[in-house]
Amino acid sequence: MDIRQIRYFVAVAEERNIGRAAKRLFISQPPLTRQIQQLEDELQVKLFERTAKGVELTSAGQLFLNESRNILSLIEQAQERTQRAGKGQLxxxxxxxxxxxxxxxxxxxxxxxxxxxxxxxxxxxxxxxxxxxxxxxxxxxxxxxxxxxxxxxxxxxxxxxQDKLMVAVRDDHPLATKPLINLKELENEPIVVFPKGARPNFVDLVSRVFQEAGVTMNISQTVIDAVTGIALVSGGFGFCLIPSSASVLQLPGVKYIPLGGLPDNATVDxxxxxxxxxxxxxxxxxxxxxxxxxxxxxxxx
Amino acid sequence: MDIRQIRYFVAVAEERNIGRAAKRLFISQPPLTRQIQQLEDELQVKLFERTAKGVELTSAGQLFLNESRNILSLIEQAQERTQRAGKGQLxxxxxxxxxxxxxxxxxxxxxxxxxxxxxxxxxxxxxxxxxxxxxxxxxxxxxxxxxxxxxxxxxxxxxxxQDKLMVAVRDDHPLATKPLINLKELENEPIVVFPKGARPNFVDLVSRVFQEAGVTMNISQTVIDAVTGIALVSGGFGFCLIPSSASVLQLPGVKYIPLGGLPDNATVDxxxxxxxxxxxxxxxxxxxxxxxxxxxxxxxx
DNA sequence: CCTGCTTGATACCTTTAAGGTATTGCCAAT
DNA sequence: ATTGGCAATACCTTAAAGGTATCAAGCAGG
Structure with a gap:
């Protein structure tokens, strides 16, 4: 059995006339007759009753017509869905x-x-x-x-x-009023760093920045991520350096101030x-x- | 697209290897390669990723595999159901x-x-x-x-x-005790006949039987069917001639007695x-x- | 690093089967 | 009895599926 035969069968069933169906399928009548015969032979079922005016479906043919329509529509769907999947749309x-x-x-x-x-x-x-x-x-x-x-x-x-660095500060701290904080001003101040886990990490960037500026860093705490770090700042554990994009996070009593006087490569991607x-x-x-x-x-x- | 190609595709997807799939399909490897290429060309989608150990499905291929299995099983079902319909089993x-x-x-x-x-x-x-x-x-x-x-x-x-004739009688009627009733005994007795509607009919048979026996018939009522006729007997409207197979019907006060002395052709088919x-x-x-x-x-x- | 093995791809030929043209046979309506 | 319309058949052409031989690429083992 063949999809072509199924298509042909549906056309003949719909036209109730082999010649007309052949015209619709852009082939001549004899091959269509043969394809229908082949289909009937293969299924061992008479699908059409041949009359003087054309053909008409047997009850088995009627059933097969429904099934055929289902098959064709399923195939169509499969093609379309596969193509969409191929274009990444599905x-x-x-x-x-x-x-x-x-x-x-x-x-x-x-x-x-x-x-x-x-x-x-x-x-x-x-x-x-x-x-x-x-x-x-x-x-x-x-x-x-x-x-x-x-x-x-x-x-x-x-x-x-690429995020520049910012400092999370408690708003009651004296530095919180400044528009820009210089790294030097954080010397020996308690710093919360993150994250824990595999290096290289944001911690490494922060340490490198301190080191290159010749400022000694006082790590008060190492936490899992930026959110926890900022929470600790809010709790009075000191300062926290964060990527600027993390500054959308609002916590009570925490202000974000840009870090000044840094080299251009002091960024996190x-x-x-x-x-x-x-x-x-x-x-x-x-x-x-x-x-x-x-x-x-x-x-x- | 072709059912053959779908079958081939499923085989290749299952074997994850074109050569092995070809063996399973009892064809050689190159035509199978070509059929898969054609399928991919037609769908304009890469279905397999070619590796050193064989092939593996892309995500679009995975989706198409599911659809293909659906299509094949639907086709199988259609064939089987159509064949059963052809044998009159469905x-x-x-x-x-x-x-x-x-x-x-x-x-x-x-x-x-x-x-x-x-x-x-x-x-x-x-x-x-x-x-x-x-x-x-x-x-x-x-x-x-x-x-x-x-x-x-x-x-x-x-x-x-072929049903022989029987007489429906009220059980309080004198004739009700007899094992066999002769047509002569019904002369001038009120007879309920059925059915109404198109001739030739059961009425015609009954009249013919009376006529051939030279007995005059007194039709008291013409009703739509045997059930109504017997109901009228139960209500005291007289006798009713019925085909013997209608005698399974039990109504209060009605007895069925065979009609005797009739020619062999006095039957209803x-x-x-x-x-x-x-x-x-x-x-x-x-x-x-x-x-x-x-x-x-x-x-x- | 090279060699051999496995895998899929290509080139070219053979065979199968689908499509086309011409024609026949059948039934029905005139 | 005749004609028109339909499906079926016979015979040929063409397209496409399958086969054999061979190639190219990637990996494993020496």
Missing amino acids: GRLDVAIFGSGILNTIPDILKRFKTAYPGVNIVLHQMSKAEQIEALRQKRISVGFNRLLAPLPDIDSTMIL LSCIYLKDDHSPLLSAFLAVVHEYKSQLNNQA | GRLDVAIFGSGILNTIPDILKRFKTAYPGVNIVLHQMSKAEQIEALRQKRISVGFNRLLAPLPDIDSTMIL LSCIYLKDDHSPLLSAFLAVVHEYKSQLNNQA
Whole structure:
């Protein structure tokens, strides 16, 4: 049995006349007659009663007509859905985000992607950097968002933005009134750092900045992420250096003040990472959205 | 797109290796490679990622695999169901019965057919003789049960049984004690006859019998069917001649007594009728059941 | 680092089967 | 009895599926 035969059968059933159906199918009458005969032979069922005016469906033929229509529509659907999946318009995309990374950039990107590709189901996973890399290699996720990535041979990354550093201060502290804080002013002050876990990390950037400025750093506490760090500032544990994008977070008694007098490379990147040899259309579509977001960000600045 | 290609695709997806799949399909590897390429070209979607160890499905391919399995199983089902319909094991059979014909013979036959062909949906219609013939010609029904048929050019019939005549009597009537009633004893007695409507009919048989025996008949009432006639006997309206198979009907105060001293042709047939050129497997199956029933009936007698 | 093995891809030929033209046979309406 | 419309048949042409031989690429073992 053949899809062509099914199509032919439906045409004949609808026209109730082989010659007319042949015209509709842009073939001549004899081959159509033969195809119908073949179909009947194969099924061992008479599908049509031949009359003087044409043909008419037997009861078995009537049943087969319904089934045939179902088959054809299922095939059509399958083609369309597969094509959409091939263009990345349909499917499931597993995305990893890091602890406090759910601030504004990532939700924005996800929102854009969701509106551009409404057929794609986005599944979020909270993962640390190391977990993301393992999950990428095992294909449990397709993209991860992260910061400060060491280059890896099998993993590519796209930088989305670079955050400058800011200082989280309690608003009753004397420095809280200044428009800009110099690193020197934080010498020996208690500093909360984050995150715990795999290096290189935001901690390393902060230490490097202190070191290069020749300022001694007094780490009062190491916590898991920016949110916890800022919470500790609010609790009076000292200062906390954060990437500027984390400053959207509002906590009672906490002010964010830009850090001045730093070298240009004193920034943290936000990047998304993915397997180098993942050529899935879903990933490409997602990266396209990321790039579009990035270029809009640059045009604003 | 082609069912063959879908089958090939599923095999390759399952084996994750074109060569192995080719072996499974009893073809050589190159044509299989080409068919997969063609399928990908047509869908404009890459279905497989070619690796060193074989091939692996892309996400679009994964989706298409699911759809393909659905399509194949639907096709299989369609073939099987159509074949069953072709053998008369599946479908719908519209059957007409006459007013009081729902006694024991017809339910028996229908019950047998139902157990032999459980996939067939029997739809009953109450129809007079004339209605049955019109409905047969319009193909609204496939079989009708009836009595005393005049032969028609386009309609065939099968006689199921021949009923002798019986008399329905009130049990307080003097004749009710006799084991056999002679027609002479009914002379001038009030007789209820049925049915109303198209001739030739059961009435005609009854009148003929009286006439041939030289007995004058006194029709007290003409009613629609046997059930009504017997009800009138119960109400004291007189006697009623009925086909013996109607004697299964029990009404208060009514006895059935055989009619004696009649010629052999004083019988009513129960027949089923159908279009001469209806060769549907459903009808053949039904008629086969009818014949089987008939021959069992004859063996008993 | 090279060699051999496995895998899919290509080139070219053979065979199967689908499509076309011409014609026949059948039934029905005139 | 005749004609018109329909499906079926016979015979040929063409397209496409399958086969054999061979190639190119990637990985494993020496």
